[in-house]
Amino acid sequence: MRQQILAPKNRKPIARTTYGGPQYVAVKGNVQRIELHRGCPWAKIHDYCYEPFEHEDFPIPQLVKNQVQILDMNFLARKDALDILKELGSKRVNGRVIKYELVCGIHFDLLTQETANILKKSRFVRPRIAWDGPLDDQKKIKTAIKILTKAGYKRNEIMLFMIVNWRIPYTECLRKLDLMKVWNVKVCDCCYDGGYKHAVPEYWTQKEMDDIRLKSRKHNQLVLFRIDPQPSINQYRGMKGLTFSMRK
Numbered sequence: 589m590r591q592q593i594l595a596p597k598n599r600k601p602i603a604r605t606t607y608g609g610p611q612y613v614a615v616k617g618n619v620q621r622i623e624l625h626r627g628c629p630w631a632k633i634h635d636y637c638y639e640p641f642e643h644e645d646f647p648i649p650q651l652v653k654n655q656v657q658i659l660d661m662n663f664l665a666r667k668d669a670l671d672i673l674k675e676l677g678s679k680r681v682n683g684r685v686i687k688y689e690l691v692c693g694i695h696f697d698l699l700t701q702e703t704a705n706i707l708k709k710s711r712f713v714r715p716r717i718a719w720d721g722p723l724d725d726q727k728k729i730k731t732a733i734k735i736l737t738k739a740g741y742k743r744n745e746i747m748l749f750m751i752v753n754w755r756i757p758y759t760e761c762l763r764k765l766d767l768m769k770v771w772n773v774k775v776c777d778c779c780y781d782g783g784y785k786h787a788v789p790e791y792w793t794q795k796e797m798d799d800i801r802l803k804s805r806k807h808n809q810l811v812l813f814r815i816d817p818q819p820s821i822n823q824y825r826g827m828k829g830l831t832f833s834m835r836k
């Protein structure tokens with residue numbers, strides 16, 4: 589059975605974007621947020637994403653905090669990405685090293701062992717890999733996790749993005765969560781469109797969206813604590829009377 593869209597898709601992005609504006613650089617508390625690249629080669633294929641297809645690079649701005657979040661949707665699409673990663677690793681603020689985070693994650697097709705080693709050496713923390721596609725990508729995702737662990741990352745600090753309320757059905761996302769448990773990695777469930785706060789049922793029902801949120805939160809607790817730290821919250825409580833949408 590194919591997923592059916594439940595709401596018409598004729599609106600502009602809900603999430604605010606910086607596209608068309610100047611390079612984003614801001615400080616929020618102890619964290620500096622910066623933009624180094626816009627544009628993605630998959631922008632014409634992934635129609636749930638508002639990233640532009642045209643590429644634009646920005647220089648490394650003056651760094652003023654020891655925690656820096658890079659907001660780029662696909663930083664590794666930048667042609668000189670490895671040089672920039674090395675340069676970032678050499679920077680200091682007040683004589684102390686800087687920890688970086690690629691908050692929008694890495695596309696598994698662009699992750700090589702060399703890149704992962706440089707990320708680790710340059711003190712990039714909490715690596716995220718995008719697994720927005722189907723279960724069929726499982727071997728590629730498993731390989732990407734292996735690359736990151738070989739570079740020195742622990743499994744429970746690795747996160748996999750998983751888009752929900754999109755064409756990948758609810759039950760297929762549950763099967764992806766099963767694998768993430770086997771791999772002992774965390775999930776970043778991203779709800780189309782604009783996050784759980786703004787999303788309306790598009791390809792999934794509201795009940796499915798609520799249920800995957802609950803199960804994803806519980807999944808991360810299990811991975812982090814290796815026991816269920818909140819047994820009073822039953823992640824299967826919403827299963828009664830749930831109607832599943834199935835791909836196969």
Ligand code: SF4
Pocket residue numbers: 628629630631632634637638639661662695718
């Ligand atoms: S979701 Fe990621 S890979 Fe896909 S178009 Fe957006 S930035 Fe590119």
